[in-house]
Amino acid sequence: MSAPTTKAHRIRAVLDHLGRAEYSARDLTRRLDLPDAKLRSVQRDLEELQQSGEIERTSDGKYRRPVRATPLNPVEALAVYSAARMLYHHAAEYNEHYLTALEKLTAQLPAPARRVALLANEAYRQRPNKGTSRTFELAAQAWLDGRVIKCDYHSPQKVSPMELIIYFIEVNARNREAYAIGVNRLKEGGQPYVYRLSRMRNMTLLSDECQIPEDFHPLEYLSNAWGIMTGETVKVELFFSPAVKERVLETHLGEGAEVVTLASGHTRVVLNVGGVKELVPWLLGWGGQVEVIGPPELRLAVADGHQLGAELYSEGQAVIPAS
Numbered sequence: 001m002s003a004p005t006t007k008a009h010r011i012r013a014v015l016d017h018l019g020r021a022e023y024s025a026r027d028l029t030r031r032l033d034l035p036d037a038k039l040r041s042v043q044r045d046l047e048e049l050q051q052s053g054e055i056e057r058t059s060d061g062k063y064r065r066p067v068r069a070t071p072l073n074p075v076e077a078l079a080v081y082s083a084a085r086m087l088y089h090h091a092a093e094y095n096e097h098y099l100t101a102l103e104k105l106t107a108q109l110p111a112p113a114r115r116v117a118l119l120a121n122e123a124y125r126q127r128p129n130k131g132t133s134r135t136f137e138l139a140a141q142a143w144l145d146g147r148v149i150k151c152d153y154h155s156p157q158k159v160s161p162m163e164l165i166i167y168f169i170e171v172n173a174r175n176r177e178a179y180a181i182g183v184n185r186l187k188e189g190g191q192p193y194v195y196r197l198s199r200m201r202n203m204t205l206l207s208d209e210c211q212i213p214e215d216f217h218p219l220e221y222l223s224n225a226w227g228i229m230t231g232e233t234v235k236v237e238l239f240f241s242p243a244v245k246e247r248v249l250e251t252h253l254g255e256g257a258e259v260v261t262l263a264s265g266h267t268r269v270v271l272n273v274g275g276v277k278e279l280v281p282w283l284l285g286w287g288g289q290v291e292v293i294g295p296p297e298l299r300l301a302v303a304d305g306h307q308l309g310a311e312l313y314s315e316g317q318a319v320i321p322a323s
Contacts, residue, residue: 003033010034011045015065018055020103021118022062072108080105081113088120090176094127095136138203139180142166148185148210151203153195160186162200165210167192168218174227174278181221192221194228224274226254226282231275237293240267244289280305 004010013032017023023031025043034042046063049055055063072080084105091098102124106117142149143166153162166182178197183190224233240248242265249267253259258270273279276298283290283298284305292299 007041007045010041011049014042014045014049015054017103018063019065020100020107021121022058022064024062027062072110077108077110077113080108081117084109084117085120086176088124090171090178091124091127094125094129097137097140099125135197135200135203136178138205139166139169139178139197139200142205143169143180146209146211148206148208149200149203150206151200153184154199154201159201162186162195163206164195165212167212167216168221169197170218170222170228172228174282177228179228181218192216194230223255224272225278226271226273226275227278229275229278233272233274234276234295234298236271236273236276236279236295236298238269238271238283239291239293240269240286241289242266244286276301284309 004013014028017031025046029039029042055065057063084102087102102121106114109117149164151162153160162184163186164182164184166180168181171178180195181192183192245267260268280301283302292302
């Protein structure tokens with residue numbers, strides 16, 4: 001965000017910031033990327049805005065814009081607070097636009113929840129930024145403006161050039177990573193695939209315009225995904241031990257899951273998912289409390305994961321490699 005160059009620009013920026021959170025004159029000077037010599041100018045702006053009634057001063061000497069919006073009812077407040085917390089957890093690194101969104105959500109909260117959310121916002125502001133902010137910004141711009149993105153895509157196997165037409169951006173509920181669903185026009189077939197935003201490097205926006213097909217429905221596309229990955233539907237059968245019966249019943253297993261508690265106390269779960277790769281870490285997290293009945297490739301993958309863990313821990317003393 002560039003520093004304001006005129007008084008009018010500066011006042012608009014001050015009002016925008018104070019509409020999201022409480023700041024002192026010095027805080028605002030830093031947030032606006034102004035030199036310390038401009039502190040007095042910001043103080044005069046605040047005095048004028050306070051006299052006109054557009055802002056108010058708090059008991060601790062900070063400033064804010066009065067809340068004039070319709071108060072949220074308790075359920076609405078919880079929904080807004082939950083959205084802010086999910087955004088906080090999703091963005092592992094600092095992103096200027098995410099912070100702005102967090103502050104706008106926070107400003108709508110009643111006082112008790114707003115106090116906690118403000119603390120979280122301040123903690124988020126201290127997070128490092130390794131450049132992902134620019135990636136998210138360009139991906140969002142490409143999606144909303146109907147533009148093509150050019151980048152290098154770093155998959156675990158190789159680095160490939162990509163010219164991506166973004167159909168949809170989704171945050172994976174399982175790992176809270178952001179993904180773009182779209183067509184890489186450098187690949188034959190023209191079929192949409194899922195691409196992880198954090199694996200995109202050297203991203204630029206092309207001037208080429210593009211359109212999302214009218215018959216593309218993102219929720220239908222993701223309908224059989226366990227997390228974010230789609231593919232040919234595979235039937236998965238699981239048997240959970242009686243010790244975790246309640247936990248299984250509390251777990252959201254997706255639409256169409258069959259869950260039956262047997263007389264033995266075991267819980268039989270049948271899922272139909274678009275590929276089993278994303279299921280492996282989730283199943284390993286249950287330890288020995290779940291058995292994969294099928295398909296064979298998923299049973300083998302989970303067994304291999306448990307075997308590796310057993311071998312690692314059977315060595316006894318932890319071995320830390322030399323740095």
